[in-house]
Amino acid sequence: MTYLKAGSATLLVFSLFFSLKLQAMTDDKPYSLGIGSYALTISADDSGYEDDDFSGLLLNATYAFNDNVGARFNYYTLEHDDWSDLENDGFDILGYYGTGLLSEGFKAYIGGGVYRETWEVSGTDFDESFSGFQLNGGIGYHWPAVTIDLTLALRSTGDYEDFAEIDTSAIASALSIGFRF
Template sequence: MKTIIKGTLLLSTLLLGSQVYANELDTINTTNWSLGVGSYAFSLNNTDDSSGDLDFSGFNISAGYAVNNNFQIRGTYFNLENDDYSTVKSKGFDLMAYGGTGFSRKGFRGYGGAGLFSDKWSAPGESESFSGIQLGGGLGYNWGSIAIDLVVNLRQADKYEDFMSRSGTYIAAAGNLSLSYLF
């Protein structure tokens, strides 16, 4: 996980540094498409018994289309590994519709939305799939051709509860830090 975070920070520093000399004359240009990479984490927490928590971390690849500066559709593929049991993997995708500001123009980005998730856990000799709805939001900054986003999604936790061996109330949360190229 530390390697992924370091790589993401190094990449973002290099890309942001290259934007220092960008031409700032035309601030009305809009960008509709985005492709991004970053780090991704998922946590399934038992509020009654923390020994039943599961944490995953890894990377994500995202693609989005901003209909205008205030609405975006974004798909994110993630590939994760359990932090305690390296043989347990999680792969899947998020598909979100966001409303907010800053999707296609330079400046602050702030947004919230809803969507779907699909998550497949696998270990040697077994696998389990989960899917449902999620709510999420994010903050970031758009430099015109590069954007950075921090996104947090709350998933429908009851989709995971049947898999868990300990009883209790569960919270399923996913988050990612992504650097995107906008075009």
């Protein structure tokens, strides 16, 4: 009789552990940490000027409040494509509204936020900061432990225009892969 009680208790503990483990494996994972590439193009509206193109490394952290609302922090470090001494370090803070932000499968979202960056020229004292608002959108896909995102941002250009004294437009894009938890 004692053997049956011990066996039943073991079976009960095993069943409870297995169901908790199974539930943990299927729970939504609201956090992700990612790495990827980031590109920024600042175009002069006057055809006499060339575009300023930057590209480089992106690190990001994302939190999905639910399947429709999320937030992301991007940190990027870029280099000018034509003049490698010009470096650009900055960050974006973004809010998103969309579908599939928490669950596995396809996701699409729109939103906005702010950016702040600093341009520096290696070996000089040159240091110029830019900031503003941006509108964002993106698509991606969630697997159980991995996420991938492709985003596009249209930036406000007031600081760029004050610096260059010409009308500009600015577009940023990012491709990242991340670990979900």
